[in-house]
Amino acid sequence: MIQLQDIQKKIPQTNVLLFDNLNFALNNHQSVAIQGRSGSGKTTLLKILAGFDTRYTGLYKFNGLIVSKDPKKNIKFRKDNIGIITQNYNLLYDRNIQANIQLGLTEKSRNSTKEIKEILSLVGLSKYSTKKISEISGGEAQRVAIARALIKKPKILLADEPTGALDEQTELEILDLFKTIQALGTKLIMVTHSDAVANVCDGKYVLENKRLI
Numbered sequence: 001m002i003q004l005q006d007i008q009k010k011i012p013q014t015n016v017l018l019f020d021n022l023n024f025a026l027n028n029h030q031s032v033a034i035q036g037r038s039g040s041g042k043t044t045l046l047k048i049l050a051g052f053d054t055r056y057t058g059l060y061k062f063n064g065l066i067v068s069k070d071p072k073k074n075i076k077f078r079k080d081n082i083g084i085i086t087q088n089y090n091l092l093y094d095r096n097i098q099a100n101i102q103l104g105l106t107e108k109s110r111n112s113t114k115e116i117k118e119i120l121s122l123v124g125l126s127k128y129s130t131k132k133i134s135e136i137s138g139g140e141a142q143r144v145a146i147a148r149a150l151i152k153k154p155k156i157l158l159a160d161e162p163t164g165a166l167d168e169q170t171e172l173e174i175l176d177l178f179k180t181i182q183a184l185g186t187k188l189i190m191v192t193h194s195d196a197v198a199n200v201c202d203g204k205y206v207l208e209n210k211r212l213i
């Protein structure tokens with residue numbers, strides 16, 4: 001489904017290679033954890049998989065088709081297939097939960113209250129939809145970020161350190177949510193420093209020496 005072939009990428013504004021002949025295939029995995037030292041390129045790898053970072057050589061194939069390196073041409077690929085949860089969640093703090101989740105939809109479909117109700121229920125936030133992001137906890141903000149990424153029903157959910165800032169109990173709750181998401185058919189690729197989080201995945205890779213091992 002997802003395939004990276006011989007990816008070579010330099011650290012921006014330098015001649016230093018971050019990835020050299022990096023290969024990756026999602027194969028039959030439902031979920032994959034990516035681990036590795038700080039600065040090894042985990043976030044950069046997620047940005048390539050999301051179609052945001054196209055400054056590399058090598059091929060990125062999705063369902064057998066090459067993902068364009070022209071950001072204007074790969075908008076449809078991103079919209080149709082990819083949900084992403086970034087490290088700082090990128091939520092609008094002065095808007096409420098519902099408004100933030102709606103940002104995951106295209107303008108045309110932003111009024112779809114049924115989808116919003118369903119996703120609020122899935123992430124356990126039905127009662128809080130009108131609360132502002134500035135008034136909720138870190139774990140709740142994480143759920144909002146997950147809901148916003150999932151509302152358009154992506155084929156793949158990419159998550160960068162999804163539980164990095166959470167306590168153990170909230171981490172367990174988010175892991176349960178990821179299991180539900182996988183059972184609904186969304187594949188998950190997540191960067192994590194936590195072995196407990198990596199252990200819920202059925203595939204594990206380490207980014208080391210410019211490659212995935």
Ligand SMILES: Nc1ncnc2c1ncn2[C@@H]1O[C@H](COP(=O)(O)OP(=O)(O)OP(=O)(O)O)[C@@H](O)[C@H]1O
Nearest residue numbers: 011012013018036037038039040041042043044045
């Ligand atoms: N836009 C950029 N301009 C210059 N250097 C960059 C840029 N983005 C990333 N880098 C550099 O590329 C390397 C990889 O960064 P990346 O954020 O992908 O690593 P990481 O493995 O996710 O790190 P961490 O675990 O600390 O989040 C780092 O050395 C970083 O400083």
